[in-house]
Structure formats: C-alpha cells, structure tokens
Amino acid sequence: MTYPPPLTPEEKLADAKKLSGLPRIVVICGSTRFVAEMNEADLRETRAGRIVVKPGCDEKSPHELGADPVEAAALKARLDDLHRAKIRLADEVLVVGDYIGDSTRAEIAYARSLNRPVRFTHPGVDPDA
Numbered sequence: 043m044t045y046p047p048p049l050t051p052e053e054k055l056a057d058a059k060k061l062s063g064l065p066r067i068v069v070i071c072g073s074t075r076f077v078a079e080m081n082e083a084d085l086r087e088t089r090a091g092r093i094v095v096k097p098g099c100d101e102k103s104p105h106e107l108g109a110d111p112v113e114a115a116a117l118k119a120r121l122d123d124l125h126r127a128k129i130r131l132a133d134e135v136l137v138v139g140d141y142i143g144d145s146t147r148a149e150i151a152y153a154r155s156l157n158r159p160v161r162f163t164h165p166g167v168d169p170d171a
Contacts, residue, residue: 069132070096071149076139140164
C-alpha cells in the first residue's frame with residue numbers, strides 16, 4: 043500500500059486557513075515611497091473583505107532607527123526577511139506604485155516562485171509583462 047506524501051508546511055497552512063474560514067490574505071508590496079498609496083490600497087482591500095498585511099516601517103522617512111548605518115543595514119535585512127514571511131502567509135500579492143525597484147522586484151520573483159498570484163495597481167510596471 044502506498045501513502046500520499048506528507049503535506050508541506052505551505053499545504054498545511056493553506057488547509058488550516060481554509061478550515062478556519064479565514065478571508066483571503068493580501069500582502070502589499072512596493073517602494074515605501076508609496077506609503078499613501080499603500081494605505082489607500084489597504085482601505086480598498088479591507089473594504090472588499092480581505093485581510094491585509096503590508097510593510098510596517100517606512101525606511102524612506104527620517105527616523106532614529108536609520109541613524110546608525112550599520113544598524114540600519116541590519117534592520118533592512120530583518121525587515122526583508124519579515125516581508126518574505128508575510129508573502130508566504132498571504133494568498134496573493136498586490137504591488138503598489140508606478141515604480142519597481144530591486145527590493146520589490148525580488149519580492150515579486152519570490153511570490154511567483156511560491157505560485158502566489160501577483161496583482162499590480164499599475165500593470166505596466168510588471169517586470170514579466
């Protein structure tokens with residue numbers, strides 16, 4: 043008798059979300075220069091009944107967290123790891139803004155490697171279009 047292979051962690055998470063009746067989870071990606079647009083997208087997605095996660099820090103605005111360059115670089119690495127975890131948690135990705143930088147391009151590639159659907163507020167910026 044052969045058994046099906048064990049579920050991957052991603053499959054277990056998808057099953058748990060389905061069983062718990064959670065709404066779709068959308069992660070917002072994009073340059074933090076588009077914070078206002080991200081907040082607007084958050085509002086639209088929330089009103090549509092979706093759970094929204096997005097960047098929690100605006101690295102483009104002056105803040106004491108960026109005062110020390112060494113600490114700022116370490117923080118950026120931790121924030122990038124955290125955002126990739128948000129992408130793994132999400133059911134889909136919404137890219138906000140009319141500009142795609144290196145970090146956002148990497149997030150899009152990561153999301154697609156996980157077979158997450160990726161939507162754009164400005165479809166013309168899709169690097170794979």
